[in-house]
Amino acid sequence: MSRSPTSVRIVEVGPRDGLQNEKAIIPTAAKIELIDRLSRTGLRSIEATSFVSPKWVPQLADAAEVFAGIDKRDGISYPVLVPNETGYARAREAGAREVAVFTAASEAFNRRNTNAGIDESLQRFAPVLERAAADGVKVRGYVSTVLGCPYQGAVPLAEVVRVAKALHAMGCYEVSLGDTIGVGTPAKAREMLRAVATEVPMPALAVHFHDTWGQALANLLACLEEGVAVVDAAVSGAGGCPYAKGASGNVASEDVVYMLHGMGIRTGVDLDLLADTGRWLSALLGRDTGSKAGKALAASG
């Protein structure tokens, strides 16, 4: 418990990780409004969109328009996903000042997800990291499937450590460790984070949990106790996992903030405004919010 942080930075990934899996076509204006609403909640990091090829992720084909349209506030970073140099160039053209690259700890997953092996994807990132350094652009790195893979099953811990270390060594200021299919449990999440932290300093690590098996907040608690202080989450629990029918999405930002505040850990986020935004998004998507705290707040308000 003594290692738990006194404040946590939430990286809100709803506009990207949440919306990229939606079947419905979401108007560009609504995406912009979502980000602008999130900007008013006190969040400091909002992943805005992805400059992956529209062939792969048609849902975010309007990335440039979205990025141009949002009201970029001082003190808030709006990272965008880029798969390679082409994506980086598009992101820069749109005005992005922080980008994120992504690979996996599972070779099988990375091949299916990006049509490249892990090492090949790292090689693709090298020129992105070089250009970003020259441009003064911050780069975040994602490692997927750190606690399990839908294709290969178990993922060797050593691979998670190796890939996270490589991203950090290449210049990623922060590496986000993602349980993409939400299969992890607290002891395994803790063991994974401890292992990575032997090679990458804890302040450069973030955790990213999906709530597919209902374990996200418990896993997060275990990782907080290890000292992690950056947490990815998506308002209203937006986003599904395209690889598992019935799977739920990211851990809901509202539930994370409620837990952290209840533990006396600061986030700077106004929970009421965040929950309002979650309900607005859920209404837009025509579904119940995936945030229990959001639901409870609505019932008690």
Next chain:
Amino acid sequence: MSRSPTSVRIVEVGPRDGLQNEKAIIPTAAKIELIDRLSRTGLRSIEATSFVSPKWVPQLADAAEVFAGIDKRDGISYPVLVPNETGYARAREAGAREVAVFTAASEAFNRRNTNAGIDESLQRFAPVLERAAADGVKVRGYVSTVLGCPYQGAVPLAEVVRVAKALHAMGCYEVSLGDTIGVGTPAKAREMLRAVATEVPMPALAVHFHDTWGQALANLLACLEEGVAVVDAAVSGAGGCPYAKGASGNVASEDVVYMLHGMGIRTGVDLDLLADTGRWLSALLGRDTGSKAGKALAASG
């Protein structure tokens, strides 16, 4: 972490705490089938029903028929709720060999819930405990609202400790500490359990979390780390809180078992059979299961 138990006993409360808040009329035969299905999962404690006055809980007015109808297996305890001596007599007549009494740490809640103050309710239990001791009947004690009350808000920790200690001193072999409205967060849950454990031995304590704010598994993890080894849960997350619109029910047994097994903590429960039962119950109630692990298992199966 070192204090985490190596095995946990799940007290399945779905047939009672889950069904008592249902609006739909559930046939007696279905209640019996639910318990019989649960008996085949490896659970060792299944709270079967409540001998509270049918005026208060009409949903469980068939308590005697349910208790008579279930296939009582060796090695499984089937406690039933009793509010007073009258309820105890009815429970005994039906053949109950374990009962549970209940009060709250919040005076306001207890008055609304049972029309009696806390001390008055403890006085009511005294003759029940005496008769139970003479009859060789085990008595479990519940303390509600240990982390917050829908009427009075904050609940003094000293009251939680006092009430838990009183129940234990009166002869309850186990005291279950309930976050009835699911408002707790891990640090508070841990602090509460630690405080109670200074007066009641940890092996005589259980925790009972509702997932209203999405915190149940995280709270449970914090309490496991303190050494608690008995956990109340309801299959499919059955049960709502009648005091908060939109509130979800008990923590889902499936999610608890998935977490515990993932941490190498034994429960003796077959998760697949439990999840089957959860889906059977959800279909009966005409709704989606409230268990994310149950949903994920169905999708992957």
